[in-house]
Amino acid sequence: MRVAIYARYSSDKQAETSIADQVAICQARALREGWQVVFSHSDNAVSGSTAVGSRPGGAALLADALAGRFDVLLLEGLDRLSRDQVEQERIVRRLEHRDIRIVGLADGYDSQHAGRKVMRGVRGLINELYLDDLRHKTQRGMHGQVDRGYIAGGKCYGYRIMREEGGSRYEIDEAQAHWVRWIFEQAASGRAFRGIVYELNERAVPSPRDSSWTLSAIYGSPVKGSGLLNNCLYVGRYIWNRSQWLKDPDTGRRQRVDRPRSEWRETAVPELRIVPDELWLRVRDRIDEGRDEFGRKRSQRPPGTLLGGLMRCPYCGGPMIALNQLYYGCNVGHDRGPTVCRGFRIRRDLAERRLVTAVREDLLSSAAAEEFERAFLEQVAMLAGQDSAMTAMQRRVDELAAEVGRLVEAIAVVGVSSALAARLQAAEREQAGLMREIELMSKANADSPDIRGVFRRLLINLGDALRRDAVQGRAALAEIIERVDIELRGDEVWGHIATGPALQIAVGASCYNDGCGGWI
Secondary structure, X not given: OEEEEEEEOOOOOOOOHHHHHHHHHHHHHHHHHOOEEEEEEEEOOOOOOOOHHHOHHHHHHHHHHHOXXXXXXXXXXXXXXXXXXXXXXXXXXXXXXXXXXXXXXXXOOEOOOOXXXXXXXXXXXXXXXXXXHHHHHHHHHHHHHHHOOOOOOOOOOOEEEEEOOOOEEEEEOHHHHHHHHHHHHHHHOOOOHHHHHXXXXXXXXXXXXXXXXXXXXXXXXXXXXXXXHHOHHHHOEEEEOOEEEEEOOOOOOEEEEEOOHHHOEEEEOHHHOOOOHHHHHHHHHHHHOOEOOOOOEOOOOOOOOOOOOOEEOOOOOOEEEEOOOOEEEEHHHHHHOOOOOOOOEEEHHHHHHHHHHHHHHHHOOHHXXXXXXXXXXXXXXXXXXXXXXXXXXXXXXXXXXXXHHHHXXXXXXXXXXXXXXXXXXXXXXXXXXXXXXXXHHHHHOOOOOOHHHHHHHHHHOHHHHHHHOHHHHHHHHHHHEEEEEEEEEOOEEEEEEEEOHHHHHHOHHHHHHHOEEEEO
């Protein structure tokens, strides 16, 4: 029997020898059974709530399993595979479907045992409850650390982190604090935020992320309290518990989710003040103008450009946005200044006209129309193959019609009772639902329209349709165009269009890989 071993430990505070210990007991079991170990995969300092396919070792394990390269999976316990009950069940079923035996040494799990499903369910529930309890204890521990005067977060510009035996504290970094005060003074004087960013980059001032300064680093989000100018720590107020990490059940990946303001925690730390109240309030008056009590703008203007964010700068590859009514331009150069990117501009009307024309002409090709028609007819054929299901549904509709008739007769004889009325309503609802399903399936079986003609008529009027509603047009165009890479060829501007997700499905991979392009 070919054996694969998988080992994992959760925290960088655990000993790395944990992996070696797990592998050793698995190797010993394989030796006793006379099995051959062909693979050994592991993940260091990876949480059990992380999706298996998102871990380096876990992804390699799944690849070997799907390729049929081993027959038995040995691990210390099912919790090494996953502590998430749904993820654990999904992975175990995928492996067992491929006749891979799973053996957990510490928890006694064996996929060949008759009671494996009960054991798996119980162990999965225990593992998930362990994670819930761990989250609760971690949150409680963070509360305690803050109450003891320690921090519960990471780096913050203007401060250095001083590690002590019981935890970590902030200490003012005078070199960075100088620039914090300078930024506040510039903002309070009414200077454009973008101008502040430009000068910081021109002076090569180190940024919070050790790269170039951006507008978001300075201004951030008044709603979320992010950005240097919204950081209350500079006036001696430490706010934490603003967000939490939650796993997206669709992707299995962690996402940062903002907590409501009612859950934020604030602690006074006057010794960490960098900015005086008078300066802070002047900046707040400027930022909060036109916002409600939660920092949200009172009026939101939706984006109204077709190509904003789709085109890429020929110099730095950054996204191009609408700079004004006339031009699209590089957002990196506009946001960070000429020291980061020299910037590139192109007239909006020219870019929109040429690129929409290029997309339309490319899609009007006979190859694209044929592929679209083929995909459409395949879908129709698949739906048409449901005749047997339609027959069964029609038979059930007839049965329900007879049942409704009997119930009506019963009500006429004995009168209305709650039980008879409820059964009559249920039968009528089921009958109506089935009749709607039959109607939809019948339409699918009807003769298909001239799909090529419809396809061409839609594309001929593509430009007008997109411009009629800029917001919806922009969303539709993003499905057609993934991005437009701008290229300079002497005095000419060329654009290479990478096809978006809608057309990857509609016209096939060949059209997507080649894309289209032309002179702008």
